[in-house]
Amino acid sequence: MASVESVDTARLERILAMFRDRGGRVTTPRRTIITALLEAGSHVTADELADTVQSAHPDVHRSTIYRCLGSLEELGVVDHVHLGHGRAVYHLADESHQHLVCESCGTVVEVPDKVFATLAKGVHKQFGFLVQPRHFAVAGRCRSCAG
Amino acid sequence: MASVESVDTARLERILAMFRDRGGRVTTPRRTIITALLEAGSHVTADELADTVQSAHPDVHRSTIYRCLGSLEELGVVDHVHLGHGRAVYHLADESHQHLVCESCGTVVEVPDKVFATLAKGVHKQFGFLVQPRHFAVAGRCRSCAG
DNA sequence: TGCTTGAAGCGATCGGGTTGCAACAACATG
DNA sequence: CATGTTGTTGCAACCCGATCGCTTCAAGCA
Numbered sequence: 001m002a003s004v005e006s007v008d009t010a011r012l013e014r015i016l017a018m019f020r021d022r023g024g025r026v027t028t029p030r031r032t033i034i035t036a037l038l039e040a041g042s043h044v045t046a047d048e049l050a051d052t053v054q055s056a057h058p059d060v061h062r063s064t065i066y067r068c069l070g071s072l073e074e075l076g077v078v079d080h081v082h083l084g085h086g087r088a089v090y091h092l093a094d095e096s097h098q099h100l101v102c103e104s105c106g107t108v109v110e111v112p113d114k115v116f117a118t119l120a121k122g123v124h125k126q127f128g129f130l131v132q133p134r135h136f137a138v139a140g141r142c143r144s145c146a147g
Numbered sequence: 148m149a150s151v152e153s154v155d156t157a158r159l160e161r162i163l164a165m166f167r168d169r170g171g172r173v174t175t176p177r178r179t180i181i182t183a184l185l186e187a188g189s190h191v192t193a194d195e196l197a198d199t200v201q202s203a204h205p206d207v208h209r210s211t212i213y214r215c216l217g218s219l220e221e222l223g224v225v226d227h228v229h230l231g232h233g234r235a236v237y238h239l240a241d242e243s244h245q246h247l248v249c250e251s252c253g254t255v256v257e258v259p260d261k262v263f264a265t266l267a268k269g270v271h272k273q274f275g276f277l278v279q280p281r282h283f284a285v286a287g288r289c290r291s292c293a294g
Numbered sequence: 295t296g297c298t299t300g301a302a303g304c305g306a307t308c309g310g311g312t313t314g315c316a317a318c319a320a321c322a323t324g
Numbered sequence: 325c326a327t328g329t330t331g332t333t334g335c336a337a338c339c340c341g342a343t344c345g346c347t348t349c350a351a352g353c354a
Contacts, residue, residue: 025320025331046310061334066311068332082231084283086310086341100276109276119266128290129247129256136231136286143275172300172351193341208303213342215301233310233341 008038018075029053029060033068037078042091043108049090083108083137098133102142109142155185165222176200176207180215184225189238190255196237230255230284245280249289256289 015034016026036052037044044052046065053060069090072078080088083101089108098116100109120131140146162181163173183199184191191199197212216237219225227235230248236255245263247256267278287293 020321023331027320027332029333059334062310063312063335064333084229086233088310100270100274100278102276103279103282109274111270111274111276115269115273116266118269119263122262122265123247123258123287126262127247127256127258128293129249130288130293131247131285132250132287133285135250136283138278138280138285139283140270140279141277146275146277167352170300174301174351176302206303209341210304210343211302235341 008035011038015072015075015077018077019071022075024071028057029064030068032057032060033065034072037072037090037092042110043089044091045087045089047087079134081135081137084139096134099137100142101137101139102145103139104141104145107142107145108137155182158185162219162222162224165224166218169222171218175204176211177215179204179207180212181219184219184237184239189257190236191238192234192236194234226281228282228284231286243281246284247289248284248286249292250286251288251292254289254292255284 012031012034016031019026019030032053033049036049040049040052046062046069049069050060050062050065053065069078069080073080076093078090079093080090081099082088083099083106084103096113097110098113100111101107102109116131116133123129123131159178159181163178166173166177179200180196183196187196187199193209193212193216196216197207197209200207200212216225216227220227223240225237226240227237228246229235230246230253231250243260244257245260247258248254249256263278263280270276270278
């Protein structure tokens with residue numbers, strides 16, 4: 001029976017292979033950054049990622065984190081979402097979902113795409129606008145802050 | 148019959164009176180900034196506003212623009228919306244509407260609140276989340292860019 | 295006409311992110 | 325295994341929008 005770790009390792013190697021396939025190179029920073037991403041699960045800021053990575057390899061520079069995240073987005077492995085006021089979070093591109101962010105406490109709620117289906121249909125019909133809120137979260141108040 | 152200009156002037160004076168009522172002062176920068184806002188209509192960046200203001204009064208500093216806009220928001224006269232990637236736009240707080248912004252060409256589409264009613268209801272029911280997209284635009288593709 | 299004190303002007307700073315460049319090292323090749 | 329090519333890295337400088345601290349100025353009251 002495969003442990004979680006071995007599953008992640010397999011995935012890590014699969015992602016690294018994608019770099020090699022495109023004539024890229026497998027480096028320590030890339031290995032470490034992707035590992036940190038896999039461990040974090042989802043919704044990590046570049047900053048948090050930098051902390052994790054640098055706790056193992058202090059010399060990995062912020063700009064390397066950003067460049068690696070950029071490459072991973074080109075490969076379709078991760079997506080980034082702007083939660084508002086500048087900070088962006090990164091998450092694995094597995095399941096397509098939307099993000100609701102509480103303006104009061106910052107909580108992020110993930111909701112399936114289909115919740116937006118009716119809105120998307122209505123907006124497209126009335127305004128010809130194709131709603132794609134993947135890259136920007138929808139703001140509001142979470143359950144506890146709304147009360 | 149009142150011209151548009153006199154209507155704006157009346158409005159300008161009404162807003163300035165709000166400052167006085169709160170123990171504030173009516174200054175040239177404030178007068179100029181609010182005038183520029185009224186003339187612009189809606190969706191001005193702080194930068195555009197600064198250009199307009201400075202063409203009449205070159206000494207008005209950026210920080211003054213921001214501080215004045217902040218005060219106007221406290222008074223409930225203007226709102227600001229983040230269209231994404233850092234830049235924010237300001238608009239008079241008259242009619243409550245939402246903003247759709249095209250990620251491709253930057254076009255902003257204003258839609259009435261009620262377009263979001265179904266989404267808001269569904270999200271609140273399922274996730275207890277109160278959607279308030281006033282301060283952040285919803286991203287997507289406009290009619291011409293979607294094709 | 296002064297006085298008080300809220301604003302303005304200025305430059306420095308901040309925060310998230312990007313870029314130019316020299317040095318390094320991953321990988322292919324001999 | 326040594327070598328060369330070239331994709332990546334580390335670093336520092338920089339960008340952009342926005343904010344802050346501080347001194348100076350002037351709006352509006354007595």
